[in-house]
Amino acid sequence: MSLPLQSLAWGFRPVPFLLRAQQQYGDVFTIRIAAEPPWVMLGHPDAVKEVFTGPPDKLLAGEANQVLRPILGDHSVLLLDGREHLRERRLLLPSFHGERMQRYGELMREIAEDELATWPTGTELALAPRMQAVTMEIILRAVFGVRDAARLDALRRALGELLRFVTDPRTVAVVATLGLDRATRFKAFRSALGPVDRLLYEEIAAHRAAGDLREREDILSLLLQATHEDGAPMTDLELRDELLTLLVAGHETTATALSWAFERLLRTPGAYARLRDEAAGGDGTAYAEAVAHETLRLRPVLPVVLRKLTEDMTIAGHDLPAGTTVAPSIVLVHRRAAVYPDPHAFRPERFLGVKPGTYTWIPFGGGVRRCLGAAFALYELQVVLHAVARHTSLRAAGAANEGVKRRAITLAPGRGAAVVVRDRQPHRPVVAAPVPAVA
Ligand code: HEM
Structure with a gap:
């Protein structure tokens, strides 16, 4: 396939493009997209x-x-490598430890419930923007706490503006043509980034001036108390870059996963009812967890992760020269019939009582780069899935599956996960009815 055709296929139909190429060429093949150097796609867990x-x-x-540097800055953990990367990652990790997640749980539930109380009934509603509002609020409040509602409000709007600008297809087209470095010299870009920067620095200064950081639970307060191995605290510039990284990385991704979860649940007989029963019964979160795992398997938010080789290496038996980009393919690994029988079907049951494999379930990447927010995101998925299921009866707005639409780098539901809220009454607990096993 020619370079323009490959670029188009990657841009508009990435999943069928990858699956077809794997059928044709096997588990290792090269793709060429626009101005990028060739990527060597890897589809096998080994x-x-x-x-x-x-x-x-x-x-x-x-x-x-x-490509993200002009937005996230030089210190972003996403952009650093080697010792510098580990130095930053070490400081961020404690904010995302498993036991801290419980403390965010109540906040997540309240935010989701406030949001869904505003949903209209009996008319079509695209869930994706609603889920974005929820995940934006959750990450903002987890990162900054709720000390100053007016500043949080300003930040919410400025960040929304920046993300809308970055994911606008026109911006994506300009960036694809000029490269992000040159594109950022445009006034529109600076006007979108400027207010976010100003508000982030204000927030950092306000936190620094606070006398009660030790009592606070928010991530910025934790980062302000953290020190590098040499005892140095984080600088304002470093904090700005990491905060923006968390806000950007933690918001659209989780909202997209939630949208897909509902898109799939409502087209799988019995699945949403089963989630509602679990949510109403107060009997654990096993099914919601399995739904989160299966959603991220079948509809991963990102199709690949990337690594650039600094030296010649042999990978999957192929000798690859320094400079090659290898792309462990989330999409391809997740559709292997040998690992996931009937791989194109949405079946949360396959994860009930089963821990996903480290190299066969990779929606959060892996190794020393594995997503820092994975535990946070999985917890958020469960809490929001339960909150929505507990309070709403939903149906899909249309029987046809929603296609995969690319939004900048994420793979989102084509119609924004369109649903109709049938009813928003509190769901009565199901006491005696046994939960049927779904084949
Ligand atoms: C369903 C939601 C999410 C998905 C699918 C996702 C996916 C990913 C992926 C694929 C990577 C790259 C991993 C690699 O290269 O091996 C990544 C990195 C990262 N993610 Fe997430 N993410 C999600 C949510 C979050 C959240 C909620 C946060 C923060 C609150 C977050 C923060 C980060 C950070 C900081 C990195 C960089 C880690 C590093 O380079 O060391 N992500 N994420």
Whole structure:
């Protein structure tokens, strides 16, 4: 396939493009997209393992994400490599430890319930923007706390504006043509980024001036108390870059996963009813967890992760020269029939009581670059799934499956996960009815 055709296929129909190429060429093949150097696609879990357990100084992820530098800044953990990357990651990790997630749970539930109380009934509603409002609020409040409602409100609007600008197809087209570095010299770009920067620095200054950081639970307060191994605290510039990284990385991704979860649940007989029963019964979260795992398997938010080789390496038996970009393919690994029988079907049951495999379930990437917010996101998915299921009866607005539409780099439901809210009454607990096993 020619370069323009490959670029179009990657841009508009990435999933069928990858699956077809794998059928034709096997588990290792090269694709060429626009101005990017060729990517070597890896579709086998063993090859993925080689990359995720390989030496991080020879498999650079930050280098492969450079396109985000003008927005996220030089210190962003997403863009650094080697020792500098680990230095930043070490400071961010404690904010995302498993036991901290419970503390965010109540906040997540309240935000979701406030949002869904505003949903109209009996008319079509696109869930994707609603889920974005929920995840934006959750990440903002987790990162900053709720000390100053007016500043949070200003930040919410400025950030929304920036993300709308960045994901606008016209911006994506300009960036694809000029490269992000040159594109950022445009006034429109600076006007979108300027207010976010100003508000972030104001928020950092206000937190620094606060005398009660130790009592606070928000991530910025934790980061202000953290120090590098040499005892140095984080600078304002470093904080700005990491905060924006968390806000950007943690918002659209989770909203997209939630939208897909409802898109799939409502087209799978019995699935939403089963989630509602679990949510109403107060009897654990096993099914919601399985729904989150299966959604991220079948509809991963990102199709690939990227690593750039600094030295010649042999991967999956292929000798690859320095400079090659390898792309462990989330889409391809997740559709392997040998691992997931009937791989194109949405079946949350396959994950009930089953821990997803480290190299066969990779929606959050892996190795030293594995998504820092994975536990946070999975917890958020469960809490929001339960909150919506507890309070709403939904149906899909249309029987046809929604196609995959690219939004900048994420793969989102084509019609924004369109639903109709039938009823918004509190769901009565199901006491005696046993939950049927779904085949
Ligand atoms: C369903 C939601 C999410 C998905 C699918 C997702 C996916 C990913 C992926 C694929 C990577 C790259 C991993 C690699 O290269 O191996 C990543 C990195 C990252 N994610 Fe997420 N993410 C999600 C939610 C979040 C949230 C909620 C946060 C923060 C609150 C977050 C923060 C980050 C950060 C900081 C990195 C960079 C890690 C590093 O380079 O060391 N993500 N994410």
